[in-house]
Amino acid sequence: MENRQKKKATIYDLSVLSGSSPSTVSAVLNGTWQKRRIKESTAKLIRGLAEEHQYTANLQARGLRSSRSGLVALLLPVHDNRYFSSMAQTFEAHVRGRGQCPIVVSACRDPEEERQTVEQLIAYSIDELIVAGATDPDGVYEVCAGSGIKLVNIDLPGTKAPSVISDNYQGGRLLTEAIVRHFNADDPLQADDLYLFGGRDDHASRERIRGFRAIKRELMDGDADRCIVPTGYSPRTAQTAFEQFYEREGRLPRGLFVNSSINFEGLLRFMAHHPNEMFADIVVGCYDYDPFGSFLPFPVIMIRQDVDGMITKAFDLMSESRPAIRTHVVQPELVPPRTALQGPLDAIKDIE
Amino acid sequence: MENRQKKKATIYDLSVLSGSSPSTVSAVLNGTWQKRRIKESTAKLIRGLAEEHQYTANLQARGLRSSRSGLVALLLPVHDNRYFSSMAQTFEAHVRGRGQCPIVVSACRDPEEERQTVEQLIAYSIDELIVAGATDPDGVYEVCAGSGIKLVNIDLPGTKAPSVISDNYQGGRLLTEAIVRHFNADDPLQADDLYLFGGRDDHASRERIRGFRAIKRELMDGDADRCIVPTGYSPRTAQTAFEQFYEREGRLPRGLFVNSSINFEGLLRFMAHHPNEMFADIVVGCYDYDPFGSFLPFPVIMIRQDVDGMITKAFDLMSESRPAIRTHVVQPELVPPRTALQGPLDAIKDIE
DNA sequence: ATTCATTGCACCATCGATTGTGCAATTTTG
DNA sequence: CAAAATTGCACAATCGATGGTGCAATGAAT
Numbered sequence A, B: 001m002e003n004r005q006k007k008k009a010t011i012y013d014l015s016v017l018s019g020s021s022p023s024t025v026s027a028v029l030n031g032t033w034q035k036r037r038i039k040e041s042t043a044k045l046i047r048g049l050a051e052e053h054q055y056t057a058n059l060q061a062r063g064l065r066s067s068r069s070g071l072v073a074l075l076l077p078v079h080d081n082r083y084f085s086s087m088a089q090t091f092e093a094h095v096r097g098r099g100q101c102p103i104v105v106s107a108c109r110d111p112e113e114e115r116q117t118v119e120q121l122i123a124y125s126i127d128e129l130i131v132a133g134a135t136d137p138d139g140v141y142e143v144c145a146g147s148g149i150k151l152v153n154i155d156l157p158g159t160k161a162p163s164v165i166s167d168n169y170q171g172g173r174l175l176t177e178a179i180v181r182h183f184n185a186d187d188p189l190q191a192d193d194l195y196l197f198g199g200r201d202d203h204a205s206r207e208r209i210r211g212f213r214a215i216k217r218e219l220m221d222g223d224a225d226r227c228i229v230p231t232g233y234s235p236r237t238a239q240t241a242f243e244q245f246y247e248r249e250g251r252l253p254r255g256l257f258v259n260s261s262i263n264f265e266g267l268l269r270f271m272a273h274h275p276n277e278m279f280a281d282i283v284v285g286c287y288d289y290d291p292f293g294s295f296l297p298f299p300v301i302m303i304r305q306d307v308d309g310m311i312t313k314a315f316d317l318m319s320e321s322r323p324a325i326r327t328h329v330v331q332p333e334l335v336p337p338r339t340a341l342q343g344p345l346d347a348i349k350d351i352e
Numbered sequence C: 001a002t003t004c005a006t007t008g009c010a011c012c013a014t015c016g017a018t019t020g021t022g023c024a025a026t027t028t029t030g
Numbered sequence D: 001c002a003a004a005a006t007t008g009c010a011c012a013a014t015c016g017a018t019g020g021t022g023c024a025a026t027g028a029a030t
Helices: A011-018 A022-030 A040-052 A059-066 A082-097 A111-123 A137-144 A168-181 A203-219 A235-249 A261-272 A307-319 B011-018 B022-030 B040-052 B059-066 B082-097 B111-123 B137-144 B168-181 B203-219 B235-249 B261-272 B307-319
Strands: A071-076 A101-106 A128-132 A150-154 A163-166 A194-197 A255-258 A283-287 A300-304 A327-330 A333-335 B071-076 B101-106 B128-132 B150-154 B163-166 B194-197 B255-258 B283-287 B300-304 B327-330 B333-335
Touching: A011 A022, A011 A040, A022 A040, A059 B059, A059 B111, A071 A082, A071 A111, A082 A101, A082 A128, A082 A307, A082 B082, A082 B101, A101 B082, A111 A128, A111 A137, A111 B059, A128 A137, A128 A307, A137 A150, A150 A307, A163 A168, A163 A203, A163 A307, A168 A194, A168 A203, A168 A255, A168 A283, A168 A300, A168 A333, A194 A203, A194 A235, A194 A261, A235 A261, A255 A261, A261 A283, A307 A327, B011 B022, B011 B040, B022 B040, B071 B082, B071 B111, B082 B101, B082 B128, B082 B307, B111 B128, B111 B137, B128 B137, B128 B307, B137 B150, B150 B307, B163 B168, B163 B203, B163 B307, B168 B194, B168 B203, B168 B255, B168 B283, B168 B300, B168 B333, B194 B203, B194 B235, B194 B261, B235 B261, B255 B261, B261 B283, B307 B327
Parallel strands: A071 A101, A071 A128, A128 A150, A150 A163, A163 A327, A194 A255, A255 A283, A283 A300, B071 B101, B071 B128, B128 B150, B150 B163, B163 B327, B194 B255, B255 B283, B283 B300
Antiparallel strands: A101 B101, A300 A333, B300 B333
């Protein structure tokens, strides 16, 4: 009854109740009381009152005074795929582990939205920011410049802040090679039957394409520009690309390198209009891992990026005082078909 | 050069530069200047200076003064599955549409974590909060009580705040019936060959189970408690349950109602240790939709909950001044096998 | 030429916590 | 017992924005 009051208690309320000054209350409740030589008994009294009245600090006030907030943000392009959602999950675990408050926002892969969102975050005095897969990382940097925010790019590199990315070239190589080798020696995959679909003109796509071409040249007799079909990161445009190919050729390529699980959803949409038999002889390599994708009716080889490794590295960089502006590369992992890997959810304790 | 200063400009800086008072600057920049009868020319001058010096309001200060923040939060159990990640995506679009700032956090399905997280959010003067799939919605309410936050439960209902949930009973019926009817008449599914795996003792699971049993009684000759195997929402425990069943019976049930896509991942893990042939005669119904899950090598029928409908309803409720404490029910949708539905990502414009 | 209304803005208290500084009371030292 | 050192805390400025109130200057009405 008594502690179901309407307004939240402040240090001033507790100050009156305890007979101490607000600054004493503040010191006791934020842990600096030893430094201020507050008596243990005083501290105990105040802590008791705080407990009794359910005191919680007004973090906006604290943030205003100290120009910090305890908030750590992750800016994603989108939430709705397993790569980024596992990144969010991993990120939260890390931030909580450091005793801070994680928040996740997305900016729809829109440079203007990215900048505006970050501006908002800065206005809330976010302490640290991880920008994942930004369309314009350096634009984000400009917004952050001079705000004192710690900034690390992840997934796509920038030139103004430290970055942590996957080795997309190596991943592209691994995946392409695995596709090629998945075919039997008696009916090997031909160079003009191995296509790459998806992605756009960003660093990750370029590197993966570079790896794709390198393997094609090394393992097969050639490569061609028409074997590369960038579609942007969208299911719809990818679907269109598959359908156009099918219109033209009457079939799909036997070897398909799909540049992201988002583009893979375009292939699903295509599949919905065609029977499974059409995919009998096909091998798909997908950059990014999705557990369900791994068990489709045809062989699906996937690349899992080391999200935990990247996030860990990003926080390492943030804890450095003046991290070098360079790009750190983390190795991704090849995932054979029909593989159910553990993910960040496995770290969560189950009740039930 | 000159606008690359180290510290952010404040209304006091602009006040000096413009020769007006801070309150005038404030009024001009927050839009209340008409009400305060500021001259158009003064306003224009100040807006120009603000632009030039890249002024952005300190939202912590504003929030402190006005005890509002412009932040709207979504509290999820976890990020890393398509149901909740699409919820995050949809939520963000709605909040941005209202000109506010969305933030998403997760609390790992841990009641204590839920309460602590919400306490933090309140400390930042979050204006509105949607709590999705909370283990203890009423516990969250207690924390919010008297803070003036607008609160709506979603996915799992509470008794202290308005709630929006799926019609899980109806969804359970739909899904169970679809599983049964997917078998041929010449070799129909028997009651003791239709199992439900996953979920726990929450409202959603209970309702789905109720629907499951109702259909079993209506369409088949019986039902049995042993056909229901709650595992909690975790891939690992679900996997164990499938493996134990397999140990015991030497096979899986022909009809499988899997209570969430998270539990379905447990089936994937089981699949990784067994050949596809084992699943030749199986029909799976999964509560929650995952596009990749829909295309597995056996028929997978899914339920898609109307996330957009639920979020829309939730915001409708929030905009009411004193919404009734009741539970609103939204109809879910049955998704036949091999179906690639559009999702919230389709609303995002593509830049190629 | 007064009086009154309107315009246009400045002043100041306030939101709740942090932190540098000062000082009385107590304890220690010589 | 006086001087010095330490303990324990209060005071007050501050962070940046908001909004109620007051007041001078200008124009309108009588």
